[in-house]
Amino acid sequence: MxxxxxxxxxxxxxxxxxxxxxxxxxxxxxxxxxxxxxxxGGAASPYEEWTKVELYERAQELEIDGRSDMTKDELISALRED
Known part of the structure; x- marks a missing residue:
């Protein structure tokens, strides 16, 4: 229990x-x-298919530091690490 x-x-x-x-x-x-x-689980498309704006908004929801200066690839990496 x-x-x-x-x-x-x-x-x-x-x-x-x-x-x-x-x-x-x-x-x-x-x-x-x-x-x-x-x-x-599994319903979302891979981050590579998301736009940079969508990735940024998700990073914002998760309060990832430095997101405003990140490239699309950096946002993907940061989201996967979180």
Missing amino acids: AKDHGPSIANDEQYEALRADGMSKEKAARIANTPDASEK
Whole structure:
């Protein structure tokens, strides 16, 4: 049974599984708090097919530092590292 992480984590079981896989606390919490996250997997197109504006907006959502000075390739790398 998953530990109760309180109201800050919506899906404790998923959070613990992501942490066990080595994911950061912040990223695991973001995913575990996304409604129907497990159902959405694989639906997005590869970042290479996104426009630079779309990549920038996603980097903005994730609060990636330095995004305004990044090229499309740098944005892709930063998004994959997050």
